[in-house]
Amino acid sequence: MEDLLQFVLRHYRRGLWDPDKAIVRFRKNIGYYDAWKARRAVWRLSAAAVAALLLAAGLALHRSTLNRWEETTASSVVLPDRSTVRLKDGSTLAFQPRRFSKERTVRLEGTAYFEVVSDPGAPFEVRSGEARVRVLGTKFQFDAERREVFLSEGRLLFAREDSDKGLLMTDGTAAVLEGDAAVPVFITPASLNPVAWATGRLAYDAVPLAQVLDELSVIFGKELKTSTQSSDSALLTGEFLVSDGLDHILSAIESALNVEILPNE
DSSP, rough: OHHHHHHHHHHHOOOTTOOOHHHHHHHTTTTTTHHHHHHHHHHHHHHHHHHHHHHHHHHHHHHHHHHEEEOOOSSEEEEEEOEEEEEOOEEEEEETTTTTTOOOEEEEEEEEEEOOOOOOOSSSEEEEETTTEEEEEOOOEEETTTTTTEEEEEEEEEETTTSSOOEEEEETTTTOTTTSSSSEEEEESSSTTHHHHOEEEEEEEEEEEEHHHHHHHHHOOOOEEEEEEGGGEEEEEEEEEEGGGGHHHHHHHHHTTTTOEEOOO
């Protein structure tokens, strides 16, 4: 022990041995700093990967929300652009709420009556199977199953889903897309007031009374006839509300044409 002490005293120089520097040299010799740098690089890469995954997940969620289609079977629907839709029983309407301000597109199963708000910068389209209707602002009925359109007001383009060629329709016209036909064709409307179920209005312009009574029979589920066959050819011009009821409508017709209308027993 005394020899060791003599050795230290003989060779000791102030500042010759620095413990902190010695630890640094030792760590370098065993690769401590290289391992630490490697771990730090891994941590940085891991953090970047997690951030990238979170960003990707956020973008995917945003796109999913943006592109989500909402379906409704409600009898009356107000779309984001304030256009309104009346759906017949058993019909379904689908649209994308988040995209509707730029892409006014809906999908239809069944029959619906549309009152479309005009927007020249964003055409309104109804798509269903192989048929589509394109409008800017108008009122029309679309029967998706029969592929029939009745236009109450305005103009529209009725075409196949995959075609740019179509039929340009105007007020009061009806058309159908038959089978594999390239474009729809005009037809005679199935009734005098095809959209009365949606609008609640009946309008007649010099229509034979017999035809009027046929339509009222279908609407109210009660067969009607005139007391004299000669009255069937009388021409009726006028407008009525379905909500007024059959008795009120018949009374008005009898007064206007001086006829008697009876149930067909």
